[in-house]
Amino acid sequence: MRFRRFILWVFCLCLCSSISFSYVALRHFVNSGDTIETICRIYQLPVSVFLDWNRSGSPLKLSPGMVVTIPFPSGYVYRVAEGNSLSWISCSFFADLNAIAAANGLKFPYTLRIGQEIFIPYGEIGRKFYSEPGKLLWPVYGEISSLYGNRVHPITGLKAFHAGVDIAAPEGSPIFASASGTVSHAGENGGYGIMIEIADATQKYRYGHLSALCVTVGQNVKRGEVIGRVGSTGDSTGPHLHFEIRNQKNETLDPLSQLPNIKNIYPKH
Ligand SMILES: [Zn+2]
Incomplete structure (x- = not known):
C-alpha cells in the first residue's frame, strides 16, 4: 500500500498536468487490455469518480493510446458559476462547508471567482445527507x-x-x-x-x-x-x-x- 502511494506521488510529480492546492490531475495512457475497472483498481479510484473526470454525454469507450485523467486524491471538481457561494457548493455535495474550505485553502469570507475549481474530496461527499428510515435520498440539492x-x-x-x-x-x-x-x-x-x-x-x-x-x-x-x-x-x-x-x-x-x-x-x- 505504502509503495503504491509512493509510486502515485512520483507519477504526480513527473506527469501531472495541473497542480492546485488541493489535488493533482495526472494522465494515464490507455494500454491494450486496460478496462475502466483495471485502471480504477490501479489508482484506487471509485468508478464514478473516474467517469466523472473523463465524462461525456455518451458512454466512455477506452481505446489504446487514449489519454485519461486521474485525480489524486480521489474527489470531484465543481467549476464556480455566477451566483455560486462556497456555502451553496458545499450544500450541493451534501458536504461540510469548513471541510471544503480547508480542502481548498480558502479563508472566510470565501471569495470565489467564476470558473474557479473547487475540489470536493471523496470522503467529504454525503456527510450531510438527510436520511429517514425507509425513505430514499434526495438525488440533487435544489x-x-x-x-x-x-x-x-x-x-x-x-x-x-x-x-x-x-x-x-x-x-x-x-x-x-x-x-x-x-x-x-x-x-x-x-x-x-x-x-x-x-x-x-x-x-x-x-x-x-x-x-x-x-x-x-x-x-x-x-x-x-x-x-x-x-x-x-x-x-x-x-x-x-x-x-x-x-x-x-x-x-x-x-x-x-x-x-x-x-x-x-x-x-x-
Ligand atoms: Zn420532469
Whole structure:
C-alpha cells in the first residue's frame, strides 16, 4: 500500500498536468487490455469518480493510446458559476462547508471567482445527507420546480401527465443515487435527454436531462454515489433533474411519497 502511494506521488510529480492546492490531475495512457475497472483498481479510484473526470454525454469507450485523467486524491471538481457561494457548493455535495474550505485553502469570507475549481474530496461527499428510515435520498440539492401528476407541459403548452418530479439546480450540480441498484440505461433516451436508469429488486429510478454521466450500464451503484451532473438535455427549458420511479408493472409512482420532506434535506445556506 505504502509503495503504491509512493509510486502515485512520483507519477504526480513527473506527469501531472495541473497542480492546485488541493489535488493533482495526472494522465494515464490507455494500454491494450486496460478496462475502466483495471485502471480504477490501479489508482484506487471509485468508478464514478473516474467517469466523472473523463465524462461525456455518451458512454466512455477506452481505446489504446487514449489519454485519461486521474485525480489524486480521489474527489470531484465543481467549476464556480455566477451566483455560486462556497456555502451553496458545499450544500450541493451534501458536504461540510469548513471541510471544503480547508480542502481548498480558502479563508472566510470565501471569495470565489467564476470558473474557479473547487475540489470536493471523496470522503467529504454525503456527510450531510438527510436520511429517514425507509425513505430514499434526495438525488440533487435544489428546489422543486414541477410536481408529479397532471400539469401544463412547459414546451407544448398542452395538458400532460408529468411522470416524475423536477428539481431545479444549476448546470453541473452533482446527482446522487437515491437508492442502490444496477444501472440499466446510461445515455440518450428521447425527451429524457441523457438519462440514467437504475433498477433494484422492486423499482426503477430514472434520472433525466443530464449534462454528463458518471456510470455505465451494468454497474452496481450504491445509494449516495454521484451518478451524473445536472443539465438540460432532451425536452427541457432549463437545467433541472427529472426524477421518476417505476414499479415492476412499469407504472410511475409519485417520488415525493418516497423521499424525505424537502424542507429537511439541508439547512438553508
Ligand atoms: Zn420532469
